[in-house]
Amino acid sequence: MADINFSGTYPAPDSRAPEGRSGAVRSGDLHWDIIELLFFAYRDFVGDADHELEVFGFGRAHHRVLHFVHRYPGLKVADLLDVLRITKQSLGRVLKQLLDEGYIVQKTGNNDRRQRLLFATAKGEALVGKLAGLQTDRITRALREIxxxxxxxxxxxxxxxxxxxxxxxxxxxxxxxxxxxxxxxx
Amino acid sequence: MADINFSGTYPAPDSRAPEGRSGAVRSGDLHWDIIELLFFAYRDFVGDADHELEVFGFGRAHHRVLHFVHRYPGLKVADLLDVLRITKQSLGRVLKQLLDEGYIVQKTGNNDRRQRLLFATAKGEALVGKLAGLQTDRITRALREIxxxxxxxxxxxxxxxxxxxxxxxxxxxxxxxxxxxxxxxx
DNA sequence: AAATTTATGTCAGCCATATTGACGTATCTT
DNA sequence: AAGATACGTCAATATGGCTGACATAAATTT
Incomplete structure (x- = not known):
């Protein structure tokens, strides 16, 4: 029975489990490596921003809202819902915080006065720029490798x-x- | 004042917000494009698995546990905590479910009998293989483009x-x- | 003009997943 | 024998999702 030594290293990722594996799943052509690289890369990538956001009492949701409002000034609430794929109730909470604390402002639409067009304030741009800076540094470092x-x-x-x-x-x-x-x- | 037409398209991502922007943030050298591509790519990448997991009543957390246990058979609980960067209380719940429902089995360590070494069962491998298949299909499609x-x-x-x-x-x-x-x- | 649809906001409650702190038990190390 | 380690668990809490229902204002259709 597979008696693996765990004190130091793991078996190669393709080693067999002791109970045998289901032969039903295809095993040769799966991109396990890229799947895992994406997991770790994204984990650390968003980690950069997450740490900084803690200081402001914000979460990842705030970052996403602020990011897209900054990048696409005049974004409507409905568009934000499409992009983030969350419900308006969920969005409402974080958006209200960002409005209350002055990171985002609303502006009534000129064509359609029902719309609340969203814009990042200077304060909001400063924060989103700082976060993008952290993530850009990581990307720049990674691009140097290729x-x-x-x-x-x-x-x-x-x-x-x-x-x-x-x-x-x-x-x-x-x-x-x-x-x-x-x-x-x- | 910036009166943008929202009926069709957005302004180019680099257009100015109406209030002007903080000059303090660097604006030319930020990798906005890759930041956004990572967001969307990861969103859709994990979405493949998320949809399938719903059928089983599982969430993303279950997938991650099952994935790493499958890939690194005999993983210890402590190692899983390191990889996933969650607390053992959080891990406990999803791990218990996976054990109860027969996707994972524990095996007492031979060198150190305090350890609970984790292995995916055939049932577990079938599920994780299915999920990896979905994600692999997306990766394969993407690699064809380059x-x-x-x-x-x-x-x-x-x-x-x-x-x-x-x-x-x-x-x-x-x-x-x-x-x-x-x-x-x- | 009236009816309907759309864009947005909000209340109330639920669920999944994360958190911290404390404590217990078995086992290994010193 | 004492302490450290690996793991499990109880309790309380926070965040960020969700659904359903309802309200309002403005645009659109009839």
Whole structure:
């Protein structure tokens, strides 16, 4: 019976479990490595911002709202709901905090006066810029590890990882910018 | 004052907010695009598994536990806590469910009988394999969009995005496997 | 003009997942 | 024998999701 020594290292990820494994699952063609790399990379990536947000008494939800409002000034509440894929009740709480504490302001729409267009204040931009700075530092460090063309390869990969069907308006903007027919196309 | 038309498209992401922006934040060298691509890519990537997990009454936490137990058979509870970066109280609940429902089994350590070594059962492997299959399909699709060498570039980028200091044992295994001195090194 | 739809906000409650602190027990180490 | 370690558990709390219901103002349709 597999008696593995756990004092130091683990068995190679592909070693067998003692009980045997279900033969039903495909085992050779699964991208286990990239799945795990994505987990760890994203964990540490958002960790940068999370630590800083604690200081302000905010969570990841606040960051996401502030980020997209900053990046797409005049965003409507409905659009934010599409992007974040949460309910308006959930959004309401964090949005109210950001409004109350002066990180975001609302502005009644000119075409449609029902709309509350959202804008980041200077205070909000300062915070979101600080957070983006932390995350940019990590990205910059990572890009140094690969060839110069690698940056565009990474962008293409990440874009292709995103659901292309039924994109909301923000996502459409992102996908359109240097989209499918970019420079480094094969 | 910026009167933006919201009926169709958004302004380019770099357009100015109406109130002006804090000049204190650096604005030219921030990797806004990659920050957003990571957000959307990860959102859809984990979404694949999330949908399937709902069927089983499980959440993302169950997936992570099952994944790492499957990949690193004989994982200790303490190691799992290191990897997932949660408290043992949080882990306790999901782990208990997975044990009760037969996705994972415990085995007392041979060297140290205090340890509860964790292994995925056939049932557990079937589930984690199914989930990995969904995520692999997305990754495979994405890799088709880039040059063949691009896959290794993506791995290098993701590895470099991970905190290299103080890696736990699982992470050490991952980083060691085809680590810093891999083939496609510049 | 009246009816309907849309955009937004809010109240009330529920659930999953995380947290901290305290304590208990078995086992290994010194 | 004493202390440290690995794990489990009880209790209380916070955050960030959720659903359902309802209200208001403004736009749109009839």
């Amino acid at each position: 060839r110069p063309e690698g940056a565009e390869t990474v962008r293409q990969f990440l874009r292709a990882m995103i659901d292309q069907d039924d994109p909301d308006k923000v996502l459409e903007t992102i996908l359109r910018t240097a989209g499918p027919n970019s420079k480094e196309r094969a | 040059r063949p060498e691009g896959a290794e570039t993506v791995r290098q980028f993701l590895r470099a995005m991970i905190d290299q200091d103080d890696p736990d044992k699982v992470l050490e295994t991952i980083l060691r496997t085809a680590g810093p001195n891999s083939k496609e090194r510049a």
